[in-house]
Amino acid sequence: MRYLIVGGGMTADAAVRGIGSADPEGEVTVIGREEHPPYDRPPLSKSLWTGMDEDRIWRGTETLERTEVLTGRSVVNLDPDGAEVEDDRRERHGYDALLLATGADPIRLPGTDEGVVYFRTLDDYRRLRSHAGKGANIAVLGGGFIGTELASALLDHGAEVTLFFLEHAPLGALLPPNRARRLLESFQRRGAQVHPEVEVHSVVPGDDGFQVLSKEGPSRGPFDLVVAGLGVRPNVGLARDAGLEVEDGIVVDPSFRTSAPRIFAAGDVAAFPFPVSGRRVRVEHEDHANQSGVMAGRAMAGEAEPYDHLPFFYSQVLGTPYEALGITDPEMEVVEVGGDDRFVVYFRSAGRVQGILLWNLRGRMREARRVFRLEGELPPHQLRERIDPE
Numbered sequence: 001m002r003y004l005i006v007g008g009g010m011t012a013d014a015a016v017r018g019i020g021s022a023d024p025e026g027e028v029t030v031i032g033r034e035e036h037p038p039y040d041r042p043p044l045s046k047s048l049w050t051g052m053d054e055d056r057i058w059r060g061t062e063t064l065e066r067t068e069v070l071t072g073r074s075v076v077n078l079d080p081d082g083a084e085v086e087d088d089r090r091e092r093h094g095y096d097a098l099l100l101a102t103g104a105d106p107i108r109l110p111g112t113d114e115g116v117v118y119f120r121t122l123d124d125y126r127r128l129r130s131h132a133g134k135g136a137n138i139a140v141l142g143g144g145f146i147g148t149e150l151a152s153a154l155l156d157h158g159a160e161v162t163l164f165f166l167e168h169a170p171l172g173a174l175l176p177p178n179r180a181r182r183l184l185e186s187f188q189r190r191g192a193q194v195h196p197e198v199e200v201h202s203v204v205p206g207d208d209g210f211q212v213l214s215k216e217g218p219s220r221g222p223f224d225l226v227v228a229g230l231g232v233r234p235n236v237g238l239a240r241d242a243g244l245e246v247e248d249g250i251v252v253d254p255s256f257r258t259s260a261p262r263i264f265a266a267g268d269v270a271a272f273p274f275p276v277s278g279r280r281v282r283v284e285h286e287d288h289a290n291q292s293g294v295m296a297g298r299a300m301a302g303e304a305e306p307y308d309h310l311p312f313f314y315s316q317v318l319g320t321p322y323e324a325l326g327i328t329d330p331e332m333e334v335v336e337v338g339g340d341d342r343f344v345v346y347f348r349s350a351g352r353v354q355g356i357l358l359w360n361l362r363g364r365m366r367e368a369r370r371v372f373r374l375e376g377e378l379p380p381h382q383l384r385e386r387i388d389p390e
């Protein structure tokens with residue numbers, strides 16, 4: 001079998017390993033747009049800022065047997081009938097089974113990219129890091145995971161940080177309002193300038209640096225550099241142009257098969273039936289990239305199994321770690337247990353737990369999984385006893 005993987009991220013690496021476990025004789029080619037072979041993305045906004053060596057991010061995909069990794073190439077065309085793709089050097093690559101692991105790209109503001117790092121890749125990390133010394137004046141756009149992680153890292157490195165985001169508080173799309181508000185105050189105590197409920201529409205060069213323009217107020221700046229974490233859009237263009245079924249992501253069944261024969265999709269780009277609700281979702285987390293990549297690889301090699309893994313997510317902000325499982329949405333019914341420093345939030349809808357957030361509670365994911373799977377239908381007052389945050 002000839003296996004072809006488009007995209008050179010963590011999902012691609014996991015898929016190579018999945019293929020190898022089911023078909024050790026298979027030949028695999030990975031084609032990735034970045035100049036680097038697959039590497040771990042989460043350290044780019046976390047451990048690399050706290051002393052981890054860059055050498056430790058590599059996945060070693062290119063060292064696996066019967067695996068070829070082509071870097072610095074984009075696949076520009078997919079022909080499902082001819083079972084081949086074309087790359088930007090006009091070279092064609094045939095396949096017996098194809099995986100689309102094209103992931104997602106950052107959402108950009110209109111206008112030029114000058115002065116803005118849309119943070120996603122190792123090269124983005126290197127660029128930001130080279131500006132991030134003591135006294136650097138950096139604007140961070142976005143109050144989600146990436147924006148808050150980077151703002152924390154930059155503050156730790158002595159930069160002056162100004163944070164702009166749409167929500168009422170940082171992580172406002174994850175935390176209940178009172179807790180998000182406390183996080184905003186923590187950023188302020190650490191010396192960050194914080195601008196909530198601001199919709200930035202452009203970044204423009206000025207005499208002394210870059211100005212941030214928003215609908216709500218005067219232009220702010222100048223900044224030495226602007227770094228943006230405004231969310232991502234899945235890279236579905238290839239699939240759509242080839243006639244595959246696409247919604248918010250590439251539509252797949254529980255074994256990561258797309259609507260076209262012999263073509264699979266996994267990781268950030270795939271819209272799959274979520275194990276608890278059956279609703280089709282995309283998940284943009286490392287755990288899902290790893291697990292779905294392996295499962296898709298095995299399915300490509302004829303060992304398909306339905307995916308019933310509940311992916312989790314981890315992050316950290318101002319030195320506090322947190323993890324989440326399932327769907328976390330403060331618009332749902334919320335049950336909070338614990339104090340200011342350590343707490344659990346259960347997110348409920350349709351009569352059951354849909355998501356669980358563990359704040360500053362390391363090593364408790366197994367308990368959360370048990371509640372989710374076995375006891376998800378408990379009424380709120382009984383939930384309070386399930387995971388003890390103390």
Ligand SMILES: Cc1cc2nc3c(=O)[nH]c(=O)nc-3n(C[C@H](O)[C@H](O)[C@H](O)COP(=O)(O)OP(=O)(O)OC[C@H]3O[C@@H](n4cnc5c(N)ncnc54)[C@H](O)[C@@H]3O)c2cc1C
Nearest residue numbers: 007008009010011033041042075103104267268284285286
């Ligand atoms: C800074 C950062 C920190 C993160 N931290 C966490 C975390 O702490 N916890 C967590 O759970 N998740 C985290 N994530 C999310 C996690 O990294 C993603 O879910 C994961 O990287 C998805 O992997 P993927 O391979 O599906 O997609 P991607 O990582 O997007 O990789 C896709 C690759 O395919 C390439 N590509 C796209 N189109 C083409 C094409 N046509 N031809 C060739 N190549 C193409 C892209 O250039 C890219 O290299 C973080 C993400 C970022 C950016």
